[in-house]
Amino acid sequence: MYDILIIGAGPAGLTAALYARRADKQVLVLEKETFGGQITYSPKVENYPGTLEMSGSAFGEQLLEQVLSQGAEVELEEVQSVALQADGTFLVQTDCQSHEARSVIVAAGSKHRQLGLDHENQWIGNGIYYCAVCDGAFQAGQEVAVIGGGNTALQDAVFLSQICKKVHILQDLPYLTGEKRLADQLLQKENVTVTTSTVVQTLLGQDHLTGLELRNTQTGEVSRLSVSGAFVAIGQVPENEPFSNLAQLDARGYFAAGEDCLTKTKGLFVAGDCRAKQVRQITTACGDGAVAALAACRYVDSL
Numbered sequence: 128m129y130d131i132l133i134i135g136a137g138p139a140g141l142t143a144a145l146y147a148r149r150a151d152k153q154v155l156v157l158e159k160e161t162f163g164g165q166i167t168y169s170p171k172v173e174n175y176p177g178t179l180e181m182s183g184s185a186f187g188e189q190l191l192e193q194v195l196s197q198g199a200e201v202e203l204e205e206v207q208s209v210a211l212q213a214d215g216t217f218l219v220q221t222d223c224q225s226h227e228a229r230s231v232i233v234a235a236g237s238k239h240r241q242l243g244l245d246h247e248n249q250w251i252g253n254g255i256y257y258c259a260v261c262d263g264a265f266q267a268g269q270e271v272a273v274i275g276g277g278n279t280a281l282q283d284a285v286f287l288s289q290i291c292k293k294v295h296i297l298q299d300l301p302y303l304t305g306e307k308r309l310a311d312q313l314l315q316k317e318n319v320t321v322t323t324s325t326v327v328q329t330l331l332g333q334d335h336l337t338g339l340e341l342r343n344t345q346t347g348e349v350s351r352l353s354v355s356g357a358f359v360a361i362g363q364v365p366e367n368e369p370f371s372n373l374a375q376l377d378a379r380g381y382f383a384a385g386e387d388c389l390t391k392t393k394g395l396f397v398a399g400d401c402r403a404k405q406v407r408q409i410t411t412a413c414g415d416g417a418v419a420a421l422a423a424c425r426y427v428d429s430l
């Protein structure tokens with residue numbers, strides 16, 4: 128029986144493990160894909176306090192090493208369900224076995240919704256980006272596209288318009304869905320164009336992005352746009368469904384928990400990008416990890 132079982136080895140889950148181990152709890156971390164979480168896709172992290180610059184994978188590796196050195200167990204297993212047992216402990220079923228724990232922290236993150244086009248995964252960091260604030264600097268002075276028309280896309284476009292030569296906003300709907308204030312701000316900028324009713328149907332290039340093939344959804348007309356970067360901002364997808372029996376989800380599928388990381392189920396905590404919040408960054412994920420771990424430690428000590 129573990130004191131604290133953590134689902135997800137991204138910044139939130141690994142930080143939770145660090146704090147829980149330092150409080151001398153028996154800790155198991157389960158990760159289904161990549162130790163380090165989604166930040167491992169980023170070639171360069173420049174906004175984590177105390178580090179001038181490092182790759183996302185180096186950040187993930189170092190955090191994992193730190194957690195292992197503190198004595199946490201970390202395994203590659205996909206959690207499929209979490210059940211509350213009659214004695215108040217949790218039964219966690221993975222793709223290969225089950226584990227029991229006194230408390231559980233879900234730090235399952237969220238994924239950027241992808242376009243689903245050929246080369247998209249290979250060119251992440253090489254012309255395909257999902258975070259303008261994080262990766263915009265790689266395209267400074269260049270001509271880029273922002274794919275999407277909601278608030279995230281418009282905020283990305285505002286940010287990119289300050290550092291890029293030209294920014295093309297491409298929206299599949301006939302209108303932008305983001306705030307009017309942002310749209311008005313963008314329409315006044317000389318280096319920003321807005322193209323609605325348009326989808327990207329092909330990513331062009333040999334080993335990195337050099338352009339986009341576009342299709343007008345109303346006329347069917349196909350055209351090409353030369354850009355060296357495309358920032359995809361078509362939403363986030365949380366993967367919280369397996370845990371929704373014990374923790375309330377909001378309308379968008381995120382855990383409806385506040386800064387205290389508490390859920391409606393005693394002993395179950397949520398942390399990081401999987402939680403409803405405004406800012407999804409490493410700093411906020413690590414902050415949640417620490418808060419959730421200390422709450423879980425207090426809970427275990429109270430049993």
Ligand SMILES: Cc1cc2nc3c(=O)[nH]c(=O)nc-3n(C[C@H](O)[C@H](O)[C@H](O)COP(=O)(O)OP(=O)(O)OC[C@H]3O[C@@H](n4cnc5c(N)ncnc54)[C@H](O)[C@@H]3O)c2cc1C
Pocket residue numbers: 134135136137138139140157158159160161162163164165166167168169171172173174175204205206207234235236237238239256257258260261262366369398399400401407408409410412
């Ligand atoms: C390309 C890119 C660049 C970025 N750049 C920056 C940056 O420069 N600075 C910054 O601050 N932020 C950046 N971010 C955002 C940052 O990566 C996230 O905010 C942060 O990783 C969130 O941490 P997390 O632990 O909450 O979630 P995640 O990092 O998403 O980790 C969650 C983990 O849980 C695992 N998991 C999910 N479901 C299960 C399951 N059922 N069983 C087991 N494991 C499961 C996932 O595989 C994943 O590894 C970037 C994101 C991307 C994609």
